[in-house]
Amino acid sequence: MEEIDTVNLVAHHVQRWRFRDRSGTLPAGRIVLRVTEDEKQWWRFECCRIEGGMHCISGSAWNDFVGPRVHARLTRYAKQDGENFNRVRIIPFFSKLADSLSHALTTWPEREVIVQYTYPIWGAEEMAEIGTVTLATQHAAEWDVDTLFPNVFTVAVGSRRFRFRCRPHGDRYRICGDEWRGFVGQNRGAVVTLYAGEGDNATHRLEVRR
Structure with missing residues (x-):
């Protein structure tokens, strides 16, 4: 799947998420995005194009979605052929922490490993x-x-x-x-x-x- 963008959700994203459409598939006008992670739970978000070639997702449905997911990592993907919706991947904060710790322990099995994170854990480059x-x-x-x-x-x-x-x-x-x-x-x-x-x-x- 082609990635549109990834964000580490923080408090100010509850109001809106501004992002750059790396896939170039989103239209310029105001649209409603139909989104799912597993084709069992669905969301509909308001999206429009703004200055600087960016897009913005906002609205009450987005507010309700982000609120309980602050500190999670969200990746959104472009539509696939024959689909009329976008897929997302949501990685909760503690899941990311557990994966990183597991990788460290696997990589250095014979050494004492101390994992120290400066919050948020995925670093300044993100x-x-x-x-x-x-x-x-x-x-x-x-x-x-x-x-x-x-x-x-x-x-x-x-x-x-x-x-x-x-x-x-x-x-x-x-x-x-x-x-x-x-x-x-x-x-x-x-x-x-x-x-x-x-x-x-x-x-x-x-x-x-x-």
Whole structure:
């Protein structure tokens, strides 16, 4: 099956999940996705295309689905020929932990193995995606996202560190400030994706693609 995207569900995904359709099979308009894991239980999610070539799933059915599955890993796959639904795979947090521990014990059977995880266990390279935008002139003043940050927060771009500001704006949150303005000026036209770190004083990650 062709994978559309994978996400480690965290609290802010209860409201919506923004993702990039790697399969290129989702239409541009607003649709209802019919989804199953085992063809026994079914869900119907509202989905639409948003800026930056991204798609967004939201709505009450999505809220109810994510709530009890926070911290699980969700993978969604493209439709197969002759099917009018998408398949998903859900790996609960403790299942992932057990698999990793089992692998460690199998790999080093004659050694004492200490497994220590920094939560979430699947690592910084799979941090929760907050949003993607193609930087343009208007973004020098601000970029609105759905995730609440501290008034001043730290972002890593490769080996560099920036301190951006954030303030509420309606029902969203606005990234702004002098360092943000300078960053946009140097990277205008680039596609940037922001990933959330964990914890109150976390360093978040910003990926830049030109």
